[in-house]
Amino acid sequence: MRVVSADLWEPAPGRVVTWDVMPGAGRVPTPAPLTYNQRNHLLGADAGEPSVWITAAFDVDGPVDLGALESAFRDLVARHAGLSVEAVRLPGGSSGVDGGAAGGVGLVRHEPGTLVWQRNDGPVTSTVEATRAHLVAELSRRCAPFGYPAFLPAAISRPDRSTIVFGMDHLHTDAWSTTVVVDELAALYGARAGAGVPAVSPDGPADALVVEALNPAAAARPELVGANDPRLATWHGFLRDRGWALPTFPLPLGVPDGERVPQRTVLRSLADAPTADAVAARAGAAGASTSAAVLASLAGAVADLGGPAVLDTLLPVHTRADATARRTIGWHTTTVPLRIEVGAPVGVGVGAATDTTLAAAGKALRAARELAAVPLEQVVESLPRPLRFPRVDIFQVSYLDYRRLPGHLAAAGRRAHHVSAATRADDLQLWVSRTNEGVAVRARMPRTDVAVETVDALLDRWAERLTVLGG
Missing domain, CATH: 3.30.559.10 (Chloramphenicol acetyltransferase-like domain)
Incomplete structure (x- = not known):
């Protein structure tokens, strides 16, 4: 795909x-x-x-x-x-x-x-x-x-x-x-x-x-969790640390507050198939997944360009719980908060320090996915202060392994495409795809000179970190 x-x-x-x-x-x-x-x-x-x-x-x-x-x-x-x-x-x-x-x-x-x-x-x-x-x-x-x-x-x-x-x-x-x-x-x-x-x-x-x-029950309001559920508290803590605001990309994109501009789209290979397989093996040995390794490498790339030591983002996750749901057409995702601590710089600490970073990223990703059980409306309705939206778009990173989805073996022969509308943007959004060809990303961002410079440098650094990780 x-x-x-x-x-x-x-x-x-x-x-x-x-x-x-x-x-x-x-x-x-x-x-x-x-x-x-x-x-x-x-x-x-x-x-x-x-x-x-x-x-x-x-x-x-x-x-x-x-x-x-x-x-x-x-x-x-x-x-x-x-x-x-x-x-x-x-x-x-x-x-x-x-x-x-x-x-x-x-x-x-x-x-x-x-x-x-x-x-x-x-x-x-x-x-x-x-x-x-x-x-x-x-x-x-x-x-x-x-x-x-x-x-x-x-x-x-x-x-x-x-x-x-x-x-x-x-x-x-x-x-x-x-x-x-x-x-x-x-x-x-x-x-x-x-x-x-x-x-x-x-x-x-x-x-x-x-x-x-579609199972009608799947579209009904999800079951609420208890007011003292630690997963709800984790959501609250994530937002409290951000001043009750949703995450924004921490590097400059050149869009004034309150404005949106036409989007720019970049398609980029981050790792070829052998590198992706090597990254997967390295992550697995550290008790993490390929997606955790990709996200940890992203966090490191952001820090390399002057970003924070901890990267906050939102992660869409699917809610298809059984074999029947795998064949369902609909909007079956929720969103969870993810906080990734930055690892060592490229070329430094490729041994135990990097494995420790991968293990921590894997743990953070598993914990984040557990928050999918908390209904988003319950999160918003239970906040002690109103949720703030600094931008219209939200800094989010999606990861999807298409090799595990229906029809993946025939997708290349069918020249299958997922095509999204091009609209306006004021933040960076990333869609990472794992296929038999490796790992690729579609980046959606504002079409400004600053965003072009920032995101192109980010994608270069991200790919470099994955190459080192898989080396």
């Missing part, structure tokens, strides 16, 4: 086809539960924040069999209840997450079998730039969260090899989900392509794939 942003996406030209999906006339949707992440996302969109969409894209041989693809799209939506929800604005106050409304926003669910699908045979593009511009415009228009659907089924048909595209507002998806979309759409389409499948498929999948619909 290649993780990119829309500004760096390079879809080859061809016939662009999209589908409009509309609720059936006279059908009344039913209330659906709203998660904390979804609520905050919708409140941001309601306040004017730009659309935040995530797109799964992959290639198939030959021109697109449009009937087979529409059938596959229909079945994908039918098998995942999270794709049938619509965000709505509601009058009045909050009735809580379980009631489907909070702060004037809520969710309702449509019956997939009543949806009306209409195909649009769009333009034949001649350049990568024109193809990208057309698709990004369609994704931004169609994947806005309010109204139904907040997703875009699409394809780029070519004589030799085509691209299937399924874009979703963040309301419907997370990074893990893109792998499920690619894997299931590829199987659903492959079972139908060239077989004369009609555009209108029967309700639900007609193949051997197991239907993995």
